[in-house]
Amino acid sequence: MTSLHTDPSGEHRLLLRSMLGEDLVLTDADAMARYCRDWHGDVTSSAVAVLRPRSTEDVAACVEACRELGLAVVPQGGNTGLVLGGIPDMPERQVVLSLERMNRIRKIDADDFSAVVEAGCILWELKEAIAAEGMFFPLALGAQGSCRIGGNISTNAGGINVLRYGMTRELVLGLEVVLPDGTIFDGLSTLRKDNRGIDLKQLFIGAEGTLGVVTAASIKLTPNPDQVATALVGLASLEDAITLYRRARRDCSDLMSAFEFMPPLAFTLAREAIPDLPIPMAADYPCYVLMEVSGSGLVDIDNLMQRFLEGVMEDGIVLDGAIASSQAQARNLWLIREGMNEGQAKRGVHMRSDVSVPLSKVPSFVAEAEKAIHEALPDCICVSYGHVGDGNVHLNVLPSVELPHQQRLERIYQSKTILNQVLDRFHGSLSAEHGIGRLKRADFDARLPETKRRLLNAIKNAIDPDMVMNPGCQLNFTGKS
Incomplete structure (x- = not known):
């Protein structure tokens, strides 16, 4: 530690x-x-x-x-x-x-499809309160039982529903922010269309608290998707997962809300975290996809999922699959995805990544990065998974549990360096959804074009010239000239 x-x-x-x-x-x-x-x-x-x-x-x-x-x-x-x-x-x-004490929901307006909430609202509790009013807030994260909406906004959190609803940035209508001089910016509008110059709220979304403290937000809601179909399918390769995604986008259109890929090791890791977790299919396919289609109203979601899977299995894209027949079964399928993360944590300190590449390049990126890491660090295990629909890959590296702690740390540093070198060749991003913080600051700084650096420093100096807000996060800002 x-x-x-x-x-x-x-x-x-x-x-x-x-x-x-x-x-x-x-x-x-x-x-x-x-x-x-x-x-x-x-x-x-x-x-x-x-x-x-x-x-x-x-x-x-x-x-x-x-x-x-x-x-x-x-x-x-x-x-x-x-x-x-x-x-x-x-x-x-x-x-x-x-901000944990600032957890009030100030207003839920079903007619306006909006809510005004304080930054300390826990995401899951917020989603539950909104659902009780017949509405839906689509942000969904593994940490939603403890993360808070202000932090989600300040990091522009992603999650499993990005491909349909977008990042947190797309879900925010307005913000209330305390600025570094103590003044309050009141921008809690719920207008969908407001073209009066620069959209100031966007400066604070994803800024990780470096420009001010988000204290409240007006957020965008949707009708509650009361029909949800969830399926886990096995495929011959990650390339086939991209083919399946392309087909799902065509056949399921915007009703597809999640599309995650996982390796067969996911089942082992999930069982290490949740020993009695039911696994509905064989764990010997090279790639797995967990997909969800959801909607409300007159659309028959179950029929849509059934017809879609029948078609892709007939065409040989999908080799095997299981459709959840109840909410409990759907939850168990998602527990495989979530348990995989817990299982990795149980194996001790490891390299966690959050990168993105163009969607079409995901298979070749994963293959090249895993090959380079395996060749350099044969005693480490790569675990690649992520959100197919937005090119976000979590390529984690687990050093051998037999290694002393210091050697594990050395493996983590080596694997991160190799991963970033491959990522650079693919012109990807070293942070798809987690932010920069302090952990990725040096890697971010080393790859920052000078024009972008100048613009970021100009914004910081204009809003926080005394460097009050979260110095050391994101970038070593130059301060007042």
Whole structure:
């Protein structure tokens, strides 16, 4: 475990409690620990304090106080990020600002197909409240039981429904943001069409808290898809998965909501995490696809899925398959996908990636990257899976459990370097949906074109010239000229 711990300033703690009150300020080391440890427990840090505002006005007061004291603010939602975007790296001069207490749903408007929610709303609880009103919020992530909507927005989260509904960016209608000087930007419009100049909310979506603190959002809702068909199919190759996707886009149109590919090792890993998980088909096909078609109203989704699979099996694209006949069976199919991640975690520290390449290049990229890693690191196992419909590949590398910890870390560094070299040849992105944070900052910086660097620095300097907001995240910004 890597330690970033430094004793924070006691004087700053006293001043923060005096300026903001005991209720908003945590300074006890044990109480702060969970806010200063990443989700996987690979990195621990510390902070001057953890601030826990209850309102937008509290957030503004916290930011103003930190600015006055020369402290930087690290915003944090559910602390489920995978790139250290919400973990302090300069604990002697940074505070964590947690939005967990700001969890009110201000409004759900079924006629407007919108909701206004605070940043601390847990994604799953938000989805459930919206469903109770007969509506649907399509963002769906493995961490949805603990991640919070403000963090989803600040990282522009992806998830399994991107191919139909888009990234989080496409689901946000408006934002409320506390800026680095403590002023409040109120942009909580629910307008679908508003062409009055630059769309300022887009500056904060995906900015990982480097330009301000997202405190609330107006979000786009859809009718609840009360018909869902889920299927797991086996194929002869990842190339066939691309063929199947192309066919599904044609035959199922925009009713296809998820299309995930997995290796046969997924079943083994899922069973290691969930021993009694039912596996509905043989685990000896080279590639598997988990797909979902959903809709509402007069469309017969079950019939659509049945007809589609019959056609692709007759044509030899799909070799075997299982369609869920109940919600419980559908949930078990998705547990294979989710359990695969848990199984990897149980094997200890490993290299996790989140990359994207053009959809048509996914098979050749995976083949080339796995080959290069296997040749250089024959004692490691590659696990490639992801979202076929948007070219997002998670190519993870599991070092041998027999290796000492330091050698595992060396394998992780080597495999990441090899992966990025292959990725560069495919003109891909080293972050498809997780963000940059602190974990990917050096790799991001090394590949950043100078014009883009200049534009990013200009935006940062215009909004946060004093470098109050999450310094060290995304890019080593140059600061005031």
